[in-house]
Amino acid sequence: DAMVIQNPRYQVTQFGKPVTLSCSQTLNHNVMYWYQQKSSQAPKLLFHYYDKDFNNEADTPDNFQSRRPNTSFCFLDIRSPGLGDAAMYLCATSSLGRGEAFFGQGTRLTVV
Amino acid sequence: AQKVTQAQTEISVVEKEDVTLDCVYETRDTTYYLFWYKQPPSGELVFLIRRNSFDEQNEISGRYSWNFQKSTSSFNFTITASQVVDSAVYFCALSDRNNLFFGTGTRLTVIP
Numbered sequence: 001d002a003m004v005i006q007n008p009r010y011q012v013t014q015f016g017k018p019v020t021l022s023c024s025q026t027l028n029h030n031v032m033y034w035y036q037q038k039s040s041q042a043p044k045l046l047f048h049y050y051d052k053d054f055n056n057e058a059d060t061p062d063n064f065q066s067r068r069p070n071t072s073f074c075f076l077d078i079r080s081p082g083l084g085d086a087a088m089y090l091c092a093t094s095s096l097g098r099g100e101a102f103f104g105q106g107t108r109l110t111v112v
Numbered sequence: 113a114q115k116v117t118q119a120q121t122e123i124s125v126v127e128k129e130d131v132t133l134d135c136v137y138e139t140r141d142t143t144y145y146l147f148w149y150k151q152p153p154s155g156e157l158v159f160l161i162r163r164n165s166f167d168e169q170n171e172i173s174g175r176y177s178w179n180f181q182k183s184t185s186s187f188n189f190t191i192t193a194s195q196v197v198d199s200a201v202y203f204c205a206l207s208d209r210n211n212l213f214f215g216t217g218t219r220l221t222v223i224p
Contacts, residue, residue, distance in 0.1 A: 040217075041216065041217075042203060042214040042216045042217055043203070045211060045212070090157065092212070094212075100147065100159060100207075101147075101159075101207075102159065103156060103157040103159075105154070105156040106156060108155070
């Protein structure tokens with residue numbers, strides 16, 4: 001059974017039109033991450049939540065926002081997607097102190 | 113600052129050959145975790161192994177084995193008797209507690 005679920009698997013959005021990607025988990029982990037992975041590159045951490053505490057990476061553009069309304073759900077909002085934001089977006093969870101992260105299947109975002 | 117280097121961008125082997133994927137890391141932390149993940153074409157990152165910084169014992173799991181050497185800051189991954197299903201991108205990663213930093217990945221192609 002999937003433990004980290006991302007919806008949708010594929011998302012097409014128009015240039016400049018806000019889009020939201022969702023992630024849910026059944027592991028009750030207190031840490032949730034969002035990564036961006038462009039073609040043939042390593043996943044790049046955008047931000048993470050430790051419980052409700054939000055931690056933004058210094059080089060994450062302001063265009064990217066996140067919400068975590070409860071332990072199980074986390075959302076990635078892209079306010080004005082540009083062509084350069086087309087990528088695979090990966091959500092992951094971990095339990096503090098254990099280090100191991102469990103990943104969802106990702107959402108592949110296309111910007112047209 | 114944490115850094116993970118995977119010098120091999122792409123490797124091709126013929127089925128049944130053994131192959132070793134290299135990983136070198138940098139960190140100032142004394143407590144950290146090292147990981148290997150597999151990313152098949154479907155996109156999901158699949159956890160393979162976690163090692164903490166205090167455990168230098170090598171590990172074998174079926175056809176997979178890992179060699180952790182703190183003295184050289186390396187955490188290499190060997191697949192014996194490779195199979196076509198092993199074709200994927202393999203990422204080495206380092207975690208200091210909450211954040212997971214990835215290397216740039218090694219694309220392994222196993223030729224039938």
